[in-house]
Amino acid sequence: MIIKDDKDMILSYLEDNSGLLNGQADMVYIPEDVEECSGLIASLYEKSVPMTFSGAGTGMTGGRIPTEGVILSNELLKRMELIENKDGVQLKTAPGMRLEEIKDFLNRKGYFFPVNPTEESATVGASASNNSSGSWTYMYGSMRDNITGMELITRSGIKVVMTKENPKFQGDTLFLKEFFFQTLERPLYQMPEVKNAAGYFSKKDMALMDMIIGSEGTLGFISTLTLRVLPLPAKVIECIIFFEKEADAVDFVIQVRSYKKKSNVLRPRALEFFNKDALLFLKEQHSHIPEKAGAAIIFEQEVFDLSLEDEMLEQLLFMADNSKALSDDTWMADTPERLENLRLFRHSLPSLVNEKFKRKEFFKLSTDSSVPNEHLSSLLTYYNAEIRRSGLPSVIFGHIGNNHFHVNLLAKEDELEKARALYKSFMEKAVSLGGTISAEHGIGKLKKKYLPILYGNQGIEEMKKVKRYFDPKNLFNKGNLIDL
Numbered sequence: 430m431i432i433k434d435d436k437d438m439i440l441s442y443l444e445d446n447s448g449l450l451n452g453q454a455d456m457v458y459i460p461e462d463v464e465e466c467s468g469l470i471a472s473l474y475e476k477s478v479p480m481t482f483s484g485a486g487t488g489m490t491g492g493r494i495p496t497e498g499v500i501l502s503n504e505l506l507k508r509m510e511l512i513e514n515k516d517g518v519q520l521k522t523a524p525g526m527r528l529e530e531i532k533d534f535l536n537r538k539g540y541f542f543p544v545n546p547t548e549e550s551a552t553v554g555a556s557a558s559n560n561s562s563g564s565w566t567y568m569y570g571s572m573r574d575n576i577t578g579m580e581l582i583t584r585s586g587i588k589v590v591m592t593k594e595n596p597k598f599q600g601d602t603l604f605l606k607e608f609f610f611q612t613l614e615r616p617l618y619q620m621p622e623v624k625n626a627a628g629y630f631s632k633k634d635m636a637l638m639d640m641i642i643g644s645e646g647t648l649g650f651i652s653t654l655t656l657r658v659l660p661l662p663a664k665v666i667e668c669i670i671f672f673e674k675e676a677d678a679v680d681f682v683i684q685v686r687s688y689k690k691k692s693n694v695l696r697p698r699a700l701e702f703f704n705k706d707a708l709l710f711l712k713e714q715h716s717h718i719p720e721k722a723g724a725a726i727i728f729e730q731e732v733f734d735l736s737l738e739d740e741m742l743e744q745l746l747f748m749a750d751n752s753k754a755l756s757d758d759t760w761m762a763d764t765p766e767r768l769e770n771l772r773l774f775r776h777s778l779p780s781l782v783n784e785k786f787k788r789k790e791f792f793k794l795s796t797d798s799s800v801p802n803e804h805l806s807s808l809l810t811y812y813n814a815e816i817r818r819s820g821l822p823s824v825i826f827g828h829i830g831n832n833h834f835h836v837n838l839l840a841k842e843d844e845l846e847k848a849r850a851l852y853k854s855f856m857e858k859a860v861s862l863g864g865t866i867s868a869e870h871g872i873g874k875l876k877k878k879y880l881p882i883l884y885g886n887q888g889i890e891e892m893k894k895v896k897r898y899f900d901p902k903n904l905f906n907k908g909n910l911i912d913l
């Protein structure tokens with residue numbers, strides 16, 4: 430085990446992409462295998478030392494920023510192997526593997542992992558802990574939908590082995606032998622039926638694993654994961670379709686979604702969105718964005734049967750024309766090199782915004798809400814009207830297939846109060862439409878004060894009961910999600 434206790438060496442572990450400051454920790458432990466890790470957790474717990482788990486530090490909500498105690502980093506827990514069982518081929522992986530390492534390994538073997546968060550340097554343990562997702566979530570769901578097994582190191586150092594079948598709640602309760610058969614009660618709030626990464630997952634008869642996924646390290650340390658993998662398609666086609674008007678881009682998405690229900694030819698795995706301000710921002714690096722573009726949709730589809738490729742493209746262009754797209758300006762990629770260029774294009778917006786934010790050119794408040802399909806247009810209309818009224822600069826982009834947008838409000842110091850009020854009202858609006866306050870980045874420390882908007886004070890009390898069951902001394906990731 431590597432131990433860092435020099436103040437300068439700890440500094441980089443005290444930040445992530447949330448912009449939160451003032452992290453405090455005495456030292457960083459970097460275990461080199463899982464046994465070392467479980468021994469360490471048991472001994473720290475016994476001594477009542479608060480411990481914050483750390484991945485690569487790309488989180489957006491301060492989840493890995495410690496308030497006190499020590500840091501336990503997963504960075505050297507790095508094993509992975511393909512396994513084959515009754516459910517087919519799967520990937521068994523340690524939590525410190527980065528998503529890009531998993532992607533390279535699987536691609537070389539002819540497979541891919543169907544969850545693709547934009548930030549590929551993130552670790553898979555943290556991604557499970559946050560229930561992360563990406564553009565392909567439109568087709569394949571989030572981490573929760575693609576994890577088939579897990580091991581959780583609990584406060585006593587014991588590992589609880591979990592699958593989708595076992596352990597499972599009987600209705601609203603569960604008795605775990607690892608916790609002396611004490612009763613665990615699930616929160617009784619109603620989860621929004623949208624892409625969601627806010628708070629403890631809760632559903633009648635659910636698997637315990639589904640609650641651990643997305644619990645942001647507050648219930649224990651994820652030490653092993655088994656992931657669903659899929660065979661690589663023969664080809665992937667991705668295009669960026671530009672529209673003069675945002676409403677036409679939205680119309681295109683609605684058309685494609687309704688057509689997808691009947692067609693087995695047009696089946697996108699991703700539908701992504703940039704508004705006009707986002708395109709203007711991107712023009713700094715990509716001057717060839719069409720002058721007239723007022724919005725863009727990124728459409729991505731796997732082709733398993735090459736004989737259907739032409740038909741699929743025909744249908745896609747027909748729909749784009751129908752929605753008044755600037756069809757002559759469409760960018761198309763179907764070779765690995767061009768696909769990588771488009772991936773970098775897509776990635777460059779959040780990175781550009783984050784860089785400017787880190788250089789303190791402005792403060793950034795970034796929403797992460799999603800809403801049910803029927804509220805897509807009304808949500809965007811609401812965002813646009815309120816932003817216009819506020820006069821604040823902003824960019825809107827995100828996973829429009831899941832009605833999930835990141836509205837980045839870019840405020841100067843003297844505009845912060847106004848920006849915060851707007852930011853909160855956007856979350857309230859999304860929840861009032863049956864949506865969530867966080868669809869993928871989680872709650873961490875940054876958004877916990879807003880969690881009652883979604884689950885009410887009663888819901889927060891029920892989450893606290895879950896926390897106390899796993900962590901009665903409140904030592905795991907103290908300050909994330911809820912305060913005890």
Ligand SMILES: Cc1cc2nc3c(=O)[nH]c(=O)nc-3n(C[C@H](O)[C@H](O)[C@H](O)COP(=O)(O)OP(=O)(O)OC[C@H]3O[C@@H](n4cnc5c(N)ncnc54)[C@H](O)[C@@H]3O)c2cc1C
Pocket residue numbers: 445446481482483484485486487488489491492493503524545546547548550551552553554555556557558559560561562563564645646647649650651652779780783869870873906909
């Ligand atoms: C440019 C950019 C783009 C992004 N795009 C996406 C995106 O498309 N989708 C998305 O979902 N997120 C996205 N993110 C957010 C971020 O990458 C994810 O939240 C990711 O899961 C963080 O991984 P990490 O290894 O950096 O974790 P960290 O930031 O180090 O930690 C995140 C959380 O995980 C906990 N944790 C770490 N390891 C463990 C463990 N073994 N057991 C239990 N808890 C643990 C930490 O305590 C913390 O609460 C983006 C971030 C950036 C900067």
